[in-house]
Amino acid sequence: MSSTDTPTIDIETTFAPLAVTEIEHDTDDSIILTFEAPSGWRFDHGQHVILRRHFDNVEVRRSYSICSRAPDGPLRVSIKRVPGGVFSTWATNDLQVGERIDVMGPSGHFTHDLLPAKSQRYTMLAAGSGITPIISIVATVLEREPASTVSLIYVNRTSTSTMLLEDLEDLRDRFIGRLEIAYLFTREATEAELLSGRPDRERFDALIGAGLFPADVGHVFLCGPMDLIETASDALVAAGTDPIHIHRELFTADQLGSVRSVAPQEIDDTTATIATGTATLHGRDTSFTVYEGDSVLDAVQRERPDAPFSCRSGVCSTCQAKLVEGNVDMAVNYGLEQDDLDRGYVLTCQSRPTTTTVIVDYDG
Ligand SMILES: Cc1cc2nc3c(=O)[nH]c(=O)nc-3n(C[C@H](O)[C@H](O)[C@H](O)COP(=O)(O)OP(=O)(O)OC[C@H]3O[C@@H](n4cnc5c(N)ncnc54)[C@H](O)[C@@H]3O)c2cc1C
Ligand code: FES
Incomplete structure (x- = not known):
């Protein structure tokens, strides 16, 4: 695919390999990246995209906020190098114009309804x-x-x-x-x-x-x-x-109780089952089993590798789903606001079932 081809993948639900069209060196330790615009690109102010790359065959996903004007400004993000940080160090030191990075989004709730007729x-x-x-x-x-x-x-x-x-x-x-x-x-x-x-x-x-x-x-x-x-x-x-x-x-939270693994734990015949459930994702219902030590995301991901996630620490809200039936305990929540909770949303990376059945809807 040439860098002028516009991918037709639905990047809200699937990673698309987008070419970097410009790299601006901003401060000593930060860059501004512009990607080719995906087809039909639109976003809400304050939202972010997830960038994915494999380092030595290990998948790394990181969220970066879109730093342009919504709804149709360029797909532009600014990355600051975090000392020792895997993705940000690579991006700020080694990334070149023309390279493709897997991008998914936009997502996130750090936004609000605009009222063009009002003075606020x-x-x-x-x-x-x-x-x-x-x-x-x-x-x-x-x-x-x-x-x-x-x-x-x-x-x-x-x-x-x-x-x-x-x-x-x-x-x-x-x-x-x-x-x-x-x-x-x-x-x-x-x-x-x-x-x-x-x-x-x-x-x-x-x-x-x-x-x-x-x-x-x-x-x-x-x-x-x-x-x-x-x-x-x-x-x-x-x-x-x-x-x-x-x-x-928040961009980062080093909190106790978070689940930071990038893949579900290995299970064997001795691992206790604590719940079963169903997840609706991209229009399809899938049954899953929650084992001792699993989050709901772990359990869903075992059956549906396309389950959405990024930080796995309760910050980015990429893994949010509507809890349709059952109950969960959320270890931490830095991503959902009170009205999201009131409408029944949970962060599945932080949720452990407290009932024997849970039904979650990622499309809801
Ligand atoms: C919703 C959201 C939006 C974000 N938007 C941006 C953005 O626009 N620009 C941007 O530069 N970053 C942004 N981040 C942070 C970004 O996703 C990464 O966490 C960051 O780039 C570090 O990734 P890394 O792989 O380089 O570091 P890692 O290898 O993940 O971390 C290395 C060490 O640094 C610590 N650390 C991780 N992130 C930070 C941080 N931000 N500050 C201080 N210490 C940290 C970790 O705890 C760890 O100890 C955002 C995060 C979220 C959740
Ligand atoms: S994956 Fe980021 S909050 Fe769950």
Whole structure:
């Protein structure tokens, strides 16, 4: 297949080998990748795609947020090198234009319904690579809600480690007066004392007080490490923000209780059965057996290798399904919001049945 062929695979449900058409070197340790557009490419602001590659025959899947304007901006992602990180080190050091990477998506809930006729105020916070979904949300809101305004705090170690800086400044120039950006550096002094140093609770209270991180807004979007998001969120709630208006996205969680294996455990005649079930996936019902130690995803994946997953640690929500019958215990949940839970969704990578029958619907 030449790099100009547009794959016709449905990349929402199946990996498609897409060619990288451009690699921009952004900061010392990050790149911006553009892929050829798959046929009918559309996404919601704040969503991500899953990239898959085999390293020494071991399959690795990683999520990367789309950093362009929805719904039809380019399939563009920005990857920051994580020290010792398998995928990000390869991508930032060795990946070449023209190479193909398996891509699936878009997916994710870090988004909201736009109201083009309304004037809304937004508060956003990004730390490091957390800017990637945030810039998509900012660009989309400014373009498609012409009366709305955005206040963004962007936390980085130093000015030189600030990803997507040019893109952000372009947006600020293009939508004059509607996008306010405060760059906060943790390891660099700036003229404004408020914008250099640890982003702790005291600083967030001060940022709210100074009007740089407004609490009286229609929507808040936060993306960064868990402790930072929690600190910022607590400060906003204390200043009057309704928690229901706060949307959060995590990129990583090293939590206890997660299931991180990439394939289901091997079972033998001695492994105890704890439940049986049925999964609806891509329009087809498949029966499965849950063995001691399995998550629901493990059990489904044993019968259906096309079961969707990426992080297997409760963060990305790729493995979500509707629980139609039975009950499960979710070890952790960083991917689903309260209204998803209320509608019966579970993260199957974190779910262990507490009933002898479970029915899940991945298409629901
Ligand atoms: C929904 C979602 C969207 C994401 N979007 C982006 C994005 O747009 N850009 C981007 O660069 N990354 C993004 N990530 C993170 C990305 O998926 C990978 O986790 C990251 O690139 C590291 O993968 P790796 O294989 O290089 O590291 P691994 O080999 O998986 O990890 C190596 C070590 O680094 C730690 N680690 C993993 N990720 C991070 C991290 N982000 N920060 C600090 N330590 C980490 C691990 O715990 C491990 O100890 C996103 C993650 C999620 C869940
Ligand atoms: S695979 Fe990421 S939350 Fe389950």
